[in-house]
Amino acid sequence: MVQGGRGRRVWAARGLWAGAELAVTLGLLVLLLVAHQLWWTNREARAEAGRTVHSLEEQWGKGGRSLVAMPPAAGGEQPEGSASVAPDERVSVGEGPAPRRPSTGTGASGAKGGPRGDQAYAVIRIPRIGVTAPVAQGISKAGVLDKGYVGHYAQSAQPGEVGNFALAGHRNTHGEPFRHIDELRAGDQVVVETRDTVFTYVVDSVLPQTAARDGGTIAPVPRSDVKPSYGYSEPGHYITLTTCTPEFTSTYRLVVWGKLRGSRPR
Structure with missing residues (x-):
């Protein structure tokens, strides 16, 4: 009986030791995963994004083909060197037709x-x-956001066009370009450069939190479907920045809106 009791205690001790080793191993794996997500993906994505910016600027400097053309002015072509200024103002909800793109x-x-x-x-x-x-x-x-890029909603307007130039970016990990867009305030500039033109938008409004499927925020005339007191009701030249919120979750969306102030040749 004594030997049997001692044997059970030995096996129990071995089981506890094996459990402790497993817990430590799992803890290390979790730490490695966290380090990979919070440090390595940011490092790799920022490097990739930096190389891409450099490549674009080098291509533009050599006179490469334009990927995005300026929208034509009313009644003809856009005069060289002219500025496009959005005349729209924020108004009450519920009016105005959708703009033509x-x-x-x-x-x-x-x-x-x-x-x-x-x-x-x-x-x-x-x-x-x-x-x-x-x-x-x-x-x-895989093709855009995890590379540290900002993604353009393909059905939305292009830079400088009438409508809504709508963008998305990671808030955490993979370069997290939109990590701090919650710090943007009315009057802050958002500059978008293409091969031919530099567009300057000015932050106008921030929607701190809305549903992930709130498609109204990226509509041609952006207005929240969930919180309709946020948004616009007249066509204009808008930019929309979207990202996940709260941080380290994908439960809701944070939205920043701006309006085109002007443009100039690059």
Whole structure:
């Protein structure tokens, strides 16, 4: 009986030791996963995004083909060196027709329709929060967002067009270009550069939290379907920045809206 009791105690001790080793191993794996998500993915994505920005600027400097053309002015072509200023103002909800969207012009391949899917074709700069990142067509994770790029909702307007130039970016991990867009305030600048033109938008309004499926926030005339007191009701030249909130979750969306102040040749 004594030997049997001692044997059970030995096996119990071995079981506890094995359990402790397993817990430590699992803890280390979790720490490695966290380190990978919070440090390594940011490092890799920021490096990739930086290379892409440099490549675009180098291409533009050599006079590469424009990926996004300026929308034509009323009654003719856009005069060289002229500025486009959005005359729209925030008004009460419930009025105004949806704007017509001009053509995006000639894409990289020479065919009409704008940039191809996952193609980086512009650079966004947000001075207040120190952001410089490529803008790519589409919002796929693997092809765009996880590379540290800012993604363009493909059915929304292009830079400078009448309508809503709507963008998405990671708030945490994979370069997290939109980590601090909650710090943006009315009057802050958002600059978008294409091959031919530099567009300057000015932050106008922030929707701190809305549902992930609130499609009204990226509509041509952006207005929240969930919180309709936030948004606009007249056509204009808008920009929309969207990201997940609260941090380290994807439960809701944070939305920043701005209006086009003007543009100039690059």
